[in-house]
Amino acid sequence: xxxxxxxxxxxxxxxxxxxxxxxxxxxxxxxxxxxxxxxxxxxxxxxxxxxxxxxxxxxxxxxxxxxxxxxxxxxxxxxxxxxxxxxxxxxxxxxxxxxxxxxxxxxxxxxxxxxxxxxxxxxxxxxxxxxxxxxxxxxxxxxxxxxxxxxxxxxxxxxxxxxxxxxxxxxxxxxxxxxxxxxxxxxxxxxxxxxxxxxxxxxxxxxxxxxxxxxxxxxxxxxxxxxxxxxxxxxxxxxxxxxxxxx
Amino acid sequence: xxxxxxxxxxxxxxxxxxxxxxxxxxxxxxxxxxxxxxxxxxxxxxxxxxxxxxxxxxxxxxxxxxxxxxxxxxxxxxxxxxxxxxxxxxxxxxxxxxxxxxxxxxxxxxxxxxxxxxxxxxxxxxxxxxxxxxxxxxxxxxxxxxxxxxxxxxxxxxxxxxxxxxxxxxxxxxxxxxxxxxxxxxxxxxxxxxxxxxxxxxxxxxxxxxxxxxxxxxxxxxxxxxxxxxxxxxxxxxxxxxxxxxx
DNA sequence: CAAGCGGGTTGACGTGGATCAAACGCCCCA
DNA sequence: TGGGGCGTTTGATCCACGTCAACCCGCTTG
Numbered sequence: 001x002x003x004x005x006x007x008x009x010x011x012x013x014x015x016x017x018x019x020x021x022x023x024x025x026x027x028x029x030x031x032x033x034x035x036x037x038x039x040x041x042x043x044x045x046x047x048x049x050x051x052x053x054x055x056x057x058x059x060x061x062x063x064x065x066x067x068x069x070x071x072x073x074x075x076x077x078x079x080x081x082x083x084x085x086x087x088x089x090x091x092x093x094x095x096x097x098x099x100x101x102x103x104x105x106x107x108x109x110x111x112x113x114x115x116x117x118x119x120x121x122x123x124x125x126x127x128x129x130x131x132x133x134x135x136x137x138x139x140x141x142x143x144x145x146x147x148x149x150x151x152x153x154x155x156x157x158x159x160x161x162x163x164x165x166x167x168x169x170x171x172x173x174x175x176x177x178x179x180x181x182x183x184x185x186x187x188x189x190x191x192x193x194x195x196x197x198x199x200x201x202x203x204x205x206x207x208x209x210x211x212x213x214x215x216x217x218x219x220x221x222x223x224x225x226x227x228x229x230x231x232x233x234x235x236x237x238x239x240x241x242x243x244x245x246x247x
Numbered sequence: 248x249x250x251x252x253x254x255x256x257x258x259x260x261x262x263x264x265x266x267x268x269x270x271x272x273x274x275x276x277x278x279x280x281x282x283x284x285x286x287x288x289x290x291x292x293x294x295x296x297x298x299x300x301x302x303x304x305x306x307x308x309x310x311x312x313x314x315x316x317x318x319x320x321x322x323x324x325x326x327x328x329x330x331x332x333x334x335x336x337x338x339x340x341x342x343x344x345x346x347x348x349x350x351x352x353x354x355x356x357x358x359x360x361x362x363x364x365x366x367x368x369x370x371x372x373x374x375x376x377x378x379x380x381x382x383x384x385x386x387x388x389x390x391x392x393x394x395x396x397x398x399x400x401x402x403x404x405x406x407x408x409x410x411x412x413x414x415x416x417x418x419x420x421x422x423x424x425x426x427x428x429x430x431x432x433x434x435x436x437x438x439x440x441x442x443x444x445x446x447x448x449x450x451x452x453x454x455x456x457x458x459x460x461x462x463x464x465x466x467x468x469x470x471x472x473x474x475x476x477x478x479x480x481x482x483x484x485x486x487x488x489x490x491x492x493x494x
Numbered sequence: 495c496a497a498g499c500g501g502g503t504t505g506a507c508g509t510g511g512a513t514c515a516a517a518c519g520c521c522c523c524a
Numbered sequence: 525t526g527g528g529g530c531g532t533t534t535g536a537t538c539c540a541c542g543t544c545a546a547c548c549c550g551c552t553t554g
Contacts, residue, residue, distance in 0.1 A: 081489050145393070146392070150347050150351075157335075161333045196501085208541060454513085502547105503547085503548075504545100511538105515537100
């Protein structure tokens with residue numbers, strides 16, 4: 001019987017410690033007291049490395065843990081029977097993946113590494129138990145879930161009501177903000193995903209994404225060289241979102 | 248100073264009891280033991296009636312409670328500065344509204360009654376406190392949040408990757424299932440929302456929704472009379488979703 | 495170093511759904 | 525009971541984005 005464990009995903013027995021982690025401010029411990037954070041060190045079971053293009057989990061896998069991205073980045077997607085893919089999100093360091101699995105004890109989407117990455121494995125039963133003791137952890141976890149819901153509503157707005165260039169502008173602004181929150185440049189960054197993945201996320205074809213990038217470059221809003229993006233006029237991008245189409 | 252309390256939203260001091268409620272199986276108490284459910288009777292503060300077209304809450308309102316729909320139904324939506332609306336969901340009896348507010352302590356969307364309705368008000372601090380004591384409640388609440396995330400992913404799939412008739416078919420199938428779960432007919436029901444609201448939810452214009460309804464009727468999949476829908480061929484509708492466009 | 499290939503760009507053309515417009519029917523209210 | 529208005533249907537036309545196709549670029553691999 002073919003064994004999925006053959007693929008080189010390594011589960012490292014490393015003891016991990018939220019209290020030592022520089023991603024505290026972005027992750028589950030956010031807003032907790034120093035004392036409470038120390039109690040979290042029992043929470044994270046292990047780290048796990050996931051190589052580029054490998055699955056962290058697949059739709060249908062039984063759900064046991066959620067994951068905090070330590071390094072690298074991921075996409076999550078859902079597939080239709082006929083092969084159509086919808087990318088539901090891109091996740092960067094400090095962000096939580098796997099919340100989709102709680103509802104049915106099985107994951108409902110796929111999580112794939114966009115680059116060589118590492119996650120903290122958080123056994124969910126463990127999290128529920130500890131959060132029954134630490135109210136601030138409980139509350140922060142609820143905020144993380146709620147934030148995911150609000151984010152999804154934003155994507156629904158984007159997919160349901162915006163035109164192509166508005167969608168791409170919203171995407172770039174969002175990426176810029178998230179890089180900023182991680183101490184990287186707000187104006188210059190490297191996209192880890194392909195045009196096709198961006199397109200899937202934004203409900204567009206890759207050609208449309210490419211054309212919109214080119215248009216933005218013509219209008220001196222950004223500079224594009226393959227996956228490298230430099231934002232030259234963030235206000236110009238924001239203006240694409242906030243005013244009436246023909247004003 | 249104009250006072251919003253003037254509008255006839257009534258907060259009734261009625262003592263409510265999850266243990267007596269016939270929506271248990273759809274709502275937060277789902278899966279809990281009888282003993283645990285009795286403990287919930289302290290959870291729900293009061294009921295609140297909301298008349299058709301009135302807001303249960305608005306984007307920006309401070310968050311204090313989530314709500315369980317007792318009777319009637321709601322829509323939630325987000326608005327763009329220029330007035331564009333995206334309906335993010337329709338909620339029926341037993342379903343929970345307001346989870347968007349947890350993340351920032353303020354609501355990020357609007358909740359509007361589609362008909363005269365009534366909700367159970369669940370003070371959120373209260374819920375967190377009790378769920379620290381009752382593990383099964385904690386877990387069920389997490390499932391409710393996760394289910395919302397999974398549902399949102401489904402809508403993203405729909406908005407990002409499906410064509411108009413597929414979207415409407417998915418919508419009708421979903422409505423049918425939810426009516427069934429509530430003991431109503433799977434084949435015949437009354438839509439409480441307008442074509443425009445359906446369109447906003449599905450990322451389509453109302454004319455497109457109307458035309459798709461007419462097409463379904465021509466093809467003998469359904470019968471439409473205004474808001475009254477009768478499903479004549481559920482498998483035909485499902486087939487619209489699951490096969491390749493040109494097979 | 496050449497060949498192959500995945501990813502990206504660009505152009506020409508087609509089309510699904512948007513837009514604009516008219517008319518209808520149900521329902522509420524005077 | 526009759527008028528008005530909102531919601532809906534339907535038709536004609538338009539256009540943003542999809543589709544198809546060619547080509548380019550940078551990397552990998554033999």
